[in-house]
Amino acid sequence: MYIAQAYNHLHDWWRYLLPIAGLLGLSALNYAVILLLDIDVDTIIKEEIAKKGSNRVFLENIAPMALFLVALFVWVKYVHKQSIRSLTTARKKIDWGRFWFGFGIIAVTTIVLTGIDYYANPDDYVLQFDLVPFLFLALIAIIFIPLQTSFEEYMFRGYLMQGIGVLAKNKWVPLVLTSIIFGGLHFLNPEVEKLGSVMMVYYIGTGFFLGIITLMDDGLELALGFHAGNNLVAALLLTADWTVFQTNSVLKDVSEPSAGFDIIAPVFIIYPIFIGIMAWRYKWTGWKDKLLGKVEPPPLIEEDTIDYVH
Template sequence: MYIAEAFKYRHDFWRYIIGTILVVVGVIIGQIPLGVAVFLERGMDMASMTEGELMQVLDSNFTFFLILLTFAAGLGVLLLVVKLLHNQSLRSLTTSRKKVDWGRIWFGFGLVAAFTVSVTFIEYMVNPEDFLVNFQPVPFAILVGIAIVMIPLQTSFEEYLFRGYFMQGLGVLVKNRWIPLIVTSVCFGGLHFFNPEVTQMGNLIMIYYIGTGFLLGIMTLMDEGMELALGFHAGNNLTAALLVTADWTAFQTESIFKDISDPTAGLDVLVPVFIIYPLFLFIMAKKYGWKDWKNKLFGKVEKPEDIKHIEEI
């Protein structure tokens, strides 16, 4: 089992507490370049600026890069923590398979990317008045370069932290699967509470963020590895950053379109979570032959027999 992989390494819970603290420190350090850049541009005025105003001080592509650099720093610290504090391999943090399945990563990426591109262009054709063509060749080309390199680092950090480090750490502590699934999904969604989208659309959008956490967590537990979640998360964020931006989103980019509609949280929040997400899971379940849902989502986490035997000796 995927969670049980942690039993093979140093899995004392205090290590996870220290590791989490170190990762938070890494993220804070990763924010320093953005803070310095804004300070050099606006000086002490930055203290009275809103988050949206801060994001508009610098060139959008430069700001986008600096924001993603925060996640890259967090990922670097997390991988060091896993290696040095837990003596755990990156492979075992990623999957229970003997090696990482890149085919699964690309399938998760392609599934959500194809869906997002299709839905975006359908929405543009049906409601063109809600969009402004924002495409500028040079800024867009720079955005593509930044996004291709940095967004996988951002999404990988979130996946390795929540669906990897936290899920395995909680799993070996409580010896079951459902508590790690619930806790990591709610925490993942909760961290998006301060996104500008929540301010604009209201707390109802938290259903979307927490629902996305459950989707990625279910993928990981049912597939006994993070590959699908890694690909899906990267595909979702990459296509979103390149296709559509808006003045009220966390990522304001030099994308192809700009959404100028007045956003509200309603069916557009509920439909993805309760209709589209189950459809994604159904497709993956059929492709990869998922079975025994009850045990994989709610069953016990037991120490592998080979480890028990070694400890007895």
């Protein structure tokens, strides 16, 4: 039902072309510049932090996502004649309880696991808490990280999931494609350079996890909350010299990273547990149809729709 809502609005293939081309084009251009000019991204990040401070660099990197989110909402409203509510959920209204459940499940898990590892391996961490820089970081993160993660969720699990779904007329194609594209666009993250291409298992696996809970729950609320909770806790609690978020967080990981169990555990152990908990809480049924079934026009047009396009 979530994907099929796009049928109630203007969903010609060419309407999806510009946002997709813009996203992939900017990413390809960024990759080409880095490759052709042989740019060391990690070195540039460190130089910028030394010159401007980590809070300012963090803000400069994350603030454009807020503009991208606004642009996407404007495009959806005026080009597709679609409400933000129907891009968000198949429910009559956005369920903020689901958002906070998704937020809480990853925030609590991350804090607990980090705390356990901190006390088990204290030499791997440095306590770098500094109140004033941390408060500025918290202000920036609380405002802008939800906007950053919301853009990614609305773009991939929302806009592209619905657009590819009505074009492919099934659910597995958008699930696979959005997950691969989502993961692929993280290829330039410093973590990939440091740990190798095995990190793509984590990024693509995360895309599949977020796509699965979106399709099973008929809405973005869980994915929106989960993604925001994951990135917000990551920025405030723990940083390292080789991560994409190098912030004035509470802790700094000074251990030598390795691409091992820590990379694959979330995808093959933690995410399935989360899916099981969510499935139990929200009584998910019809797995085969919701993940692999056909996408067909809904029998009724909802009250807030404007046009139906054959």
